[in-house]
Structure formats: C-alpha cells, structure tokens
Amino acid sequence: MNHFPNIRFQAVLLLFTLTTCSLLHAQQNNNGGGRLTGNLELNANFFQRDTLIGAANTPQYDRQLFGGESWLNMNYNNWGFDIGVRFDFFHNSNIINPQGSFNGQGVGRWYIRKKVDKLGVEIGYIYDQIGSGIIYRAFEERPLAIDNALYGGKLTYDIAPNWQIKGFMGKQKQQFGLYDSVIKGASIDGFIAIDSSGLTLAPGIGAVNRTLDDATMNLLAADIRTYHSINSDFVFEPKYNVHAFSIYNNLTYKGFNWYVEAAYKTPEALENVIDTIPVTFINEAGTAIYTSLSYTQKGLGITAEYKRNENFVFRTRPQEQLNRGLVNFLPPLTRVNTYRMTARYNAATQFMGEQAYQLDITYAPIKKLLINGNYSDITDLDNQRLYKEYLLEITYKYKRKWQLIAGVQRQVYNQELYEVKPGVPNVETVTPYAEFLYKFTRKKSLRLEAQVMTVGTYIDPETQKKTRHDYGNWIFALAEYSIAPHWTLTVSDMYNVVPGKNSPTDSNGKKLAIHYPRFDIFYTNKANRYSLSYVKQVEGVVCTGGICRLEPAFSGVKMTITSSF
Amino acid sequence: MKNLIYFLFAFALLSTGCEEIPPDVSPPNGGNNSEEIDVNLEDQPRQVLIEEFTGVRCVNCPEGSEQLETMLNTYGNQLVAVSIHAGFFSPPHNESLYDFRTDDGTAILNYLEQPIGFPTAVVDRKLFQGEASLQIAQSTWNGHVDEQLVEEPKIKIGIDPTFSMTDRNLTVDLTFLPTENLSNEDLRYTVMITENNIVDYQTIPVQGDIPDYNHKHVFRDVITTNFDGDPITEDILDGFSFEKSINYTLPENWDENECTVIAFVHYSSNNNKEVLQAAEVDLVN
Numbered sequence: 025m026n027h028f029p030n031i032r033f034q035a036v037l038l039l040f041t042l043t044t045c046s047l048l049h050a051q052q053n054n055n056g057g058g059r060l061t062g063n064l065e066l067n068a069n070f071f072q073r074d075t076l077i078g079a080a081n082t083p084q085y086d087r088q089l090f091g092g093e094s095w096l097n098m099n100y101n102n103w104g105f106d107i108g109v110r111f112d113f114f115h116n117s118n119i120i121n122p123q124g125s126f127n128g129q130g131v132g133r134w135y136i137r138k139k140v141d142k143l144g145v146e147i148g149y150i151y152d153q154i155g156s157g158i159i160y161r162a163f164e165e166r167p168l169a170i171d172n173a174l175y176g177g178k179l180t181y182d183i184a185p186n187w188q189i190k191g192f193m194g195k196q197k198q199q200f201g202l203y204d205s206v207i208k209g210a211s212i213d214g215f216i217a218i219d220s221s222g223l224t225l226a227p228g229i230g231a232v233n234r235t236l237d238d239a240t241m242n243l244l245a246a247d248i249r250t251y252h253s254i255n256s257d258f259v260f261e262p263k264y265n266v267h268a269f270s271i272y273n274n275l276t277y278k279g280f281n282w283y284v285e286a287a288y289k290t291p292e293a294l295e296n297v298i299d300t301i302p303v304t305f306i307n308e309a310g311t312a313i314y315t316s317l318s319y320t321q322k323g324l325g326i327t328a329e330y331k332r333n334e335n336f337v338f339r340t341r342p343q344e345q346l347n348r349g350l351v352n353f354l355p356p357l358t359r360v361n362t363y364r365m366t367a368r369y370n371a372a373t374q375f376m377g378e379q380a381y382q383l384d385i386t387y388a389p390i391k392k393l394l395i396n397g398n399y400s401d402i403t404d405l406d407n408q409r410l411y412k413e414y415l416l417e418i419t420y421k422y423k424r425k426w427q428l429i430a431g432v433q434r435q436v437y438n439q440e441l442y443e444v445k446p447g448v449p450n451v452e453t454v455t456p457y458a459e460f461l462y463k464f465t466r467k468k469s470l471r472l473e474a475q476v477m478t479v480g481t482y483i484d485p486e487t488q489k490k491t492r493h494d495y496g497n498w499i500f501a502l503a504e505y506s507i508a509p510h511w512t513l514t515v516s517d518m519y520n521v522v523p524g525k526n527s528p529t530d531s532n533g534k535k536l537a538i539h540y541p542r543f544d545i546f547y548t549n550k551a552n553r554y555s556l557s558y559v560k561q562v563e564g565v566v567c568t569g570g571i572c573r574l575e576p577a578f579s580g581v582k583m584t585i586t587s588s589f
Numbered sequence: 590m591k592n593l594i595y596f597l598f599a600f601a602l603l604s605t606g607c608e609e610i611p612p613d614v615s616p617p618n619g620g621n622n623s624e625e626i627d628v629n630l631e632d633q634p635r636q637v638l639i640e641e642f643t644g645v646r647c648v649n650c651p652e653g654s655e656q657l658e659t660m661l662n663t664y665g666n667q668l669v670a671v672s673i674h675a676g677f678f679s680p681p682h683n684e685s686l687y688d689f690r691t692d693d694g695t696a697i698l699n700y701l702e703q704p705i706g707f708p709t710a711v712v713d714r715k716l717f718q719g720e721a722s723l724q725i726a727q728s729t730w731n732g733h734v735d736e737q738l739v740e741e742p743k744i745k746i747g748i749d750p751t752f753s754m755t756d757r758n759l760t761v762d763l764t765f766l767p768t769e770n771l772s773n774e775d776l777r778y779t780v781m782i783t784e785n786n787i788v789d790y791q792t793i794p795v796q797g798d799i800p801d802y803n804h805k806h807v808f809r810d811v812i813t814t815n816f817d818g819d820p821i822t823e824d825i826l827d828g829f830s831f832e833k834s835i836n837y838t839l840p841e842n843w844d845e846n847e848c849t850v851i852a853f854v855h856y857s858s859n860n861n862k863e864v865l866q867a868a869e870v871d872l873v874n
Contacts, residue, residue, distance in 0.1 A: 036670065040647050081677060082703065083699065083703065085770075110872065120705075121704075121705045123677055123703045123705070124702060124704070124705070125703070132680065133851035161643070198721060199721060203719070204719050214861070219641075235721070239717075239718050239719050240610070240719060241612050242732055242736070243719075243728075243729050243731075243732025243733065244612070245612035245613060245614050246731040246732035246735040247728060247729075247731040247732055247733075247736075248614045249613075249614050249616060249730050249731070250659055250660070250663055252615075252616040253616070253659060253662060253663060254659065259614055259842070260614070261611035261612070261614055262611070262612065263609060263611075264607060264609050279747070295728060298795055299795065302655075304656070304727065304728045333728075341719070342728070343726055343728045343729045344726075345705070345706055345726050346705060346706060348705070348721075411698060416738050442792075444649065446648050446792065446793065446795055446796065446797040447795070447796065474720030485797075486798070497594075533683060567606075570816065576677075
C-alpha cells in the first residue's frame with residue numbers, strides 16, 4: 025500500500041516541528057536550551073560496464089550509468105523530548121535490488137520520544153529489539169538496504185527500580201510504504217544485583233504477535249488451495265495470528281558472563297525449502313536457543329557460543345523473501361572478519377534450521393603480544409556441514425613505531441547451499457595473511473597488507489578435469505599511506521592468480537586470470553569524511569551481522585560523503 | 590515476580606484463548622478446472638496473463654515453471670502463460686543448443702522492472718496491494734491470479750491465425766469486443782508468439798546442468814510493431830467490435846505446431862501498465 029500522501033503530511037509536520045525547535049534552539053542557546061544534531065551519508069556510484077567480470081546487464085551498466093543514495097538525519101532534544109526526522113533519497117539506486125534500479129525519495133523515518141515520570145512514550149518509526157533479537161528486532165542496515173523500523177507506538181513503564189515493562193504495536197516499514205500486517209509485542213526486563221557477592225542477573229521475557237492482513241491471507245489461502253491437486257495431505261489452514269515467546273537472562277559473576285535465550289514460535293505458514301515437498305508453504309512451529317559464555321581476566325578472554333534454530337523464520341508476511349520483511353534476527357556465530365580475503369566467504373543464517381558453535385580465545389602473554397584463536401562450526405539439523413572456520417592471529421606491537429598482524433584462516437564453505445549452485449563441492453580455503461603498520465612520524469604512516477587464498481581442487485564432472493573450487497586461488501596486496509589527520513591514499517589489487525571453476529572465460533572457454541584493482545582517496549576534515557574510489561570488485565556474498573545477500577560484480581567509481589553536525 | 594506471572598498469564602491467554610475462523614482452503618472452483626473449452630467471443634471469461642521471467646542458468650526457476658503448469662491445470666483457458674528468458678540468469682550455457690534471449694524479452698523485463706530474485710512473474714502487469722513491485726514472488730502467483738479472475742473482462746479478444754507452410758507467412762486477425770466504454774488514451778494491444786516443448790540445457794537443483802529439460806511457453810517475439818504494444822486508435826464502445834490484422838514471417842527454426850499466439854489489451858502509461866484481458870490460441874489449429 026502506498027503511504028506517500030501520509031508521509032508528505034508527516035514530513036511537513038516534522039519540518040515545521042524541527043524548524044520551530046531550531047528557532048527556539050537559537051533563542052535558547054544562550055540559556056542552555058535544546059540541541060540539534062544530525063548526520064549525512066551520501067553514496068554516488070558511476071557504473072562502467074565490464075562484461076568480462078560480470079559487471080553488466082543491469083539498468084545502471086546498460087543505460088543509466090549513474091546511481092546513488094543518501095540519508096540526512098536530524099535530531100532535536102529539548103524539554104525532555106527527542107524529535108527526529110530522516111530524509112532518504114534513492115536515485116537509480118542498486119542498493120535495494122542489486123539487479124534493478126530503485127527511485128524514491130521522502131521521509132524515511134521520524135520519531136518523537138518523551139519520558140513522563142515512569143512512563144516512556146515513543147511514536148513514529150521505531151528501532152528496537154527484545155533480548156538478543158531472536159523474536160523481534162527492528163533495525164537498519166544500510167549496506168544491505170534493510171530498514172525494518174516499526175511504524176507505530178511504544179510505551180515503557182518503570183514498574184520497579186531496575187525493572188521495566190515495554191509494549192509496542194505498529195506496521196513494518198516497506199521502503200516508503202508499510203506492510204499491512206500488524207505487529208505487536210511486549211517484554212519485561214530487569215536487573216538484579218545479589219548483595220555484595222558480585223553476582224548480577226538481567227532476566228527478561230518477551231512476546232510478539234503478528235496478525236496477517238486479509239489480502240495476504242487471501243494470497244496464502246489461494247496458494248494452499250492448489251495443493252489439493254498435488255496431494256491433499258499438504259493442505260493446511262493457515263493462521264492469521266502467530267505468537268513468538270522468548271525468555272532470556274544475562275548472568276555476570278566476577279570474570280564470567282553467561283547469556284542464554286530460548287524462544288518458541290507458534291505454527292504458521294513458512295516457505296518450504298525441502299526439495300522433496302512439492303508445495304510452497306508448510307505449517308510448522310519454530311524453536312531457537314542461543315547461549316554465550318565468556319570469561320575475561322587480565323590478558324585472557326574466552327567466549328564460547330552455541331545456537332540451534334529450527335523453522336524460526338519470522339516475517340511480516342510469509343511471502344517475503346531474502347532480507348525483506350524480517351521481524352526477528354538470529355545472531356551469527358562466526359567470526360567477523362575484516363580482511364578482503366578472509367571475509368570473502370560468509371555463512372548466512374539458515375532460518376529453517378542450523379546448529380552452530382563458536383569458540384574464541386584472546387590471550388596476551390606480554391603487553392606487546394596478542395594471540396587470537398577462533399573456531400566456528402555450523403551444520404544443518406541433519407549434521408550436514410554448512411560452514412567451518414579455524415583462525416589463528418598474532419598481533420605484535422613495537423613501541424609506537426610499528427605493528428605486525430599475521431594470521432592464517434582455514435574455511436570449509438557449503439557453496440551449494442549458501443549460493444544455490446547445484447553440484448558444486450564445498451569450497452575449502454587456506455588463507456595466510458599479514459598486515460604491517462609503520463609510523464614514520466606522528467602524522468605519517470604506511471600500512472601494508474598481503475593475503476593469499478588457496479582453495480581445494482576437485483574433478484569437474486563436466487570436463488572431467490581437475491579444477492579449483494569456485495574462483496580458484498587469489499592473492500591480494502594493499503598499500504595505504506596516511507597523513508593525519510586529513511589524507512589517506514590506498515591502492516590494492518585482488519588477483520585471481522589460479523582461476524577456478526567459476527572464473528570468467530574468454531571466447532574460447534579459457535579461464536582468465538583477472539586483476540581487480542582498487543584505488544581510494546579519503547579526506548577527513550573534522551566531522552566530515554570524503555572518499556573517491558575506483559573499484560573493480562568480484563561478485564560475492566556480502567554479509568552484515570549475519571544477514572547476507574549475493575552481490576554482483578562492480579566496476580566503476582564510487583564516491584561517499586559522511587558528515588556529522 | 591508478580592508482574593512476571595501476570596505477563597506470562599496474559600500471553601498464554603492470547604495464544605490459546607482466541608480461536609480464529611480459518612480461511613477457506615477447499616479446492617478451487619470445487620475441483621479441477623483444466624478442461625479446455627472453446628467459447629464464443631461473447632462468452633469469453635476473464636483471462637489473465639502471467640509473464641514468468643526465467644533463465645537457463647537459474648537453478649530455482651524450474652520450480653516456478655512447475656508451479657506454472659500446476660496453475661494451468663487449475664485455471665485452464667483462463668490463464669495465459671509466457672516464459673520470458675531475460676536477465677541475470679538467461680545467458681545460455683556453453684553446451685546450450687539455443688539462446689532463448691530476445692531483444693523484445695529483455696526490453697519487456699526492463700519495462701516491467703528487474704526482480705529482486707528468480708523465479709519471478711508479473712501478473713496482468715498490475716501492482717498489487719502489498720507488493721513492492723510488479724515482479725512478484727512465486728508464492729503469490731496463485732493468489733494474484735485469483736484476484737484478477739474475480740473481475741469481468743472489460744474487453745474480449747478473438748484471435749484467428751492463418752499460417753502458410755510454403756512461405757511461412759503468418760496472418761493474425763484479431764477481433765476486439767469491448768463490454769464497456771473505455772477511453773483509448775494509453776490503451777494498447779500486444780501480440781506475441783511463444784513456443785512449447787523445446788528440449789535444451791537447464792540448471793536444476795541437485796543435478797546441476799541437464800541437457801534434456803523441456804522448456805515450455807518460451808517467449809519468441811512480439812509481432813506488434815512495439816514491444817510495449819501498439820496504440821488502439823478506434824473508439825472503444827460497449828458492444829462495438831473492431832478488428833486488427835498482423836502479418837509475420839515465422840523463422841524456420843521455430844516449430845509452428847508447438848507455437849501459440851498470445852494477444853492482450855493493456856494500458857501503457859508509467860503508472861499503469863495493467864492488462865485488461867488476454868487470449869491465446871495455437872498457431873496451427
């Protein structure tokens with residue numbers, strides 16, 4: 025449903041409110057009045073067609089040549105009120121659909137918040153979560169075009185010291201419109217410190233309900249009706265209402281921290297992912313459990329995590345796909361890697377069923393030396409391997425002059441499942457890497473990175489020849505020169521040194537060893553940061569916070585501006 | 590703790606105490622509606638166009654095509670299906686015998702917007718309530734076709750193809766019968782050819798690339814002048830029919846016995862591309 029007229033009205037109202045606030049702000053600045061803050065993020069992409077690497081066949085590469093998006097956020101605080109508005113602009117943007125072109129502009133968010141004694145009131149587009157987000161999380165993740173704000177109201181009430189009850193209701197945002205399902209929920213969160221023993225507890229319980237609108241239910245029922253012609257055993261009566269419950273607690277005692285959350289979701293129509301079931305929807309209840317135990321003391325940090333979820337996809341309507349319409353968030357149990365090669369293969373959360381473990385140990389035997397070891401393992405509920413990673417990293421700092429980081433990563437990545445590429449074997453990688461930072465002076469420094477990714481081999485059933493997994497072996501090198509506080513210049517190249525099964529080919533079918541260079545200039549001036557980059561980027565799965573999507577190759581120039589004021 | 594108990598009790602009530610009246614999930618139209626019946630133009634029911642976008646490299650698309658067949662069994666003549674090979678997954682495999690991509694197919698995909706994923710389809714080129722774009726996910730195809738079938742056709746379309754085996758010349762005579770007065774502003778008609786049962790490579794789940802996949806309803810060409818339809822210049826008055834005729838030479842490598850002619854009347858403005866009625870006949874009767 026299109027809500028543009030409403031949003032225009034809201035925008036005018038908010039602009040009026042903010043303008044009034046600003047005027048008052050100007051008047052009150054002299055006597056310690058309100059505070060107006062904001063930030064701007066702008067991305068501009070210039071697309072340069074490169075069919076060799078697959079940067080082609082989208083509207084931007086074929087004819088539009090330019091696309092971008094920006095967000096302007098403004099917040100005002102005074103008289104106990106928090107007021108904010110965010111303007112979103114998308115022009116021939118590929119951020120929402122990497123294959124498509126999206127145009128739209130308007131108010132992406134507004135909110136008004138006020139605390140009256142023990143009662144907290146918030147209306148507008150609300151970001152929030154219950155527990156770790158397993159049953160409810162409304163959040164924004166711009167790189168993946170996720171904006172799951174709830175458009176509605178939220179009340180909180182301090183029922184006792186350190187105890188708060190929260191309730192909310194609304195509809196989920198869908199770009200500049202809203203989904204029609206209604207979402208409502210409540211939680212109680214507390215904090216208990218047990219005498220002087222050092223033991224603290226932060227327990228909570230939460231519940232969320234989603235009610236489908238009639239149009240969505242009609243769509244669902246129309247689909248289920250056709251199952252009679254396939255096998256009437258698959259026919260079920262879908263529910264308008266689904267309820268999800270969770271109970272959680274965070275316990276701390278001396279160096280220990282133990283978080284645990286368990287959740288249950290009543291049966292609802294879920295999109296079927298089982299090949300042997302020839303219908304679109306199945307009717308299943310969901311369960312999830314997540315726990316994290318960590319221990320820290322001087323020079324040592326150990327964290328162990330476990331997660332199991334089954335049929336725990338929770339969307340504003342069951343027909344939504346990929347990252348759209350998500351009501352909840354399942355925490356990822358893999359290391360957040362930042363180097364170009366170690367972050368190439370990511371494990372996207374499998375909502376319909378996975379079991380994951382992670383162990384992370386950080387040890388500093390001496391002040392100059394830090395050792396990090398990480399192990400993560402993800403399987404489906406039939407124990408089939410989805411992802412496995414071992415990583416060992418050492419950081420050595422020599423005074424303030426130089427720093428060396430060196431590590432090695434080993435991965436097993438189920439490409440067939442994560443990227444839906446039938447018949448391909450698990451990608452097995454070994455990636456040694458090193459980073460060296462040298463400070464010439466207090467202002468001038470040079471950072472060098474070198475990474476090598478080698479992958480396993482298999483007999484390609486098509487050619488009956490030994491072939492390297494996926495794109496084969498890579499080497500990556502980067503040099504970054506910084507002149508503080510303003511300038512950073514970076515040059516890097518990712519080279520497909522030994523091409524693999526999926527590497528681009530020439531017209532004779534010969535695999536090509538292609539360079540993917542990148543040049544960046546960053547300029548920072550106080551709270552403003554500008555960047556200009558020339559980028560050739562291979563296709564890959566991009567993940568943020570456990571949510572991933574397949575990103576096509578990129579070729580062209582990127583410009584970004586971020587500013588805070 | 591007392592508050593906690595109240596809270597749990599309230600939600601237990603919410604989840605168990607409120608029984609819903611479920612939606613009707615009985616078989617559509619009381620059973621199978623797949624029997625194809627020739628009807629007079631005056632008696633033509635509402636017929637809905639579904640344009641599926643697919644590609645030989647799209648592993649999930651066969652599942653969509655399978656659903657299309659189930660839907661054709663359910664809705665019979667009231668569903669007109671075309672599978673357009675265009676977009677990210679449509680380049681042929683090295684081993685493919687054919688390249689199903691066409692300029693018109695690609696132009697139609699760009700005209701109807703790129704989807705966020707495949708399989709995907711556009712039903713009657715309509716932006717449905719609750720959907721973000723014309724391109725809709727497989728799980729919603731049945732529902733939106735149902736929605737469209739509730740309406741009475743505003744115009745009815747008769748297709749009469751004549752094919753000459755000697756010179757492969759095809760003449761398509763069209764009769765349009767409006768059932769209400771309509772403004773002809775932005776109203777167009779499009780005629781296209783599809784071909785059934787072409788066996789070639791396709792990527793499918795588990796097995797990967799297989800050589801003997803049966804491609805159905807493959808879009809071949811738009812035979813009206815423009816890919817987005819030709820203008821209707823006649824006055825569109827209730828009960829007053831008008832006619833059009835198109836000549837086309839069928840390429841040698843298309844099997845005329847597997848080809849069908851599809852015609853539909855639709856709007857063509859930026860904000861409204863909706864199809865009012867569609868019709869399909871075999872190219873060779």
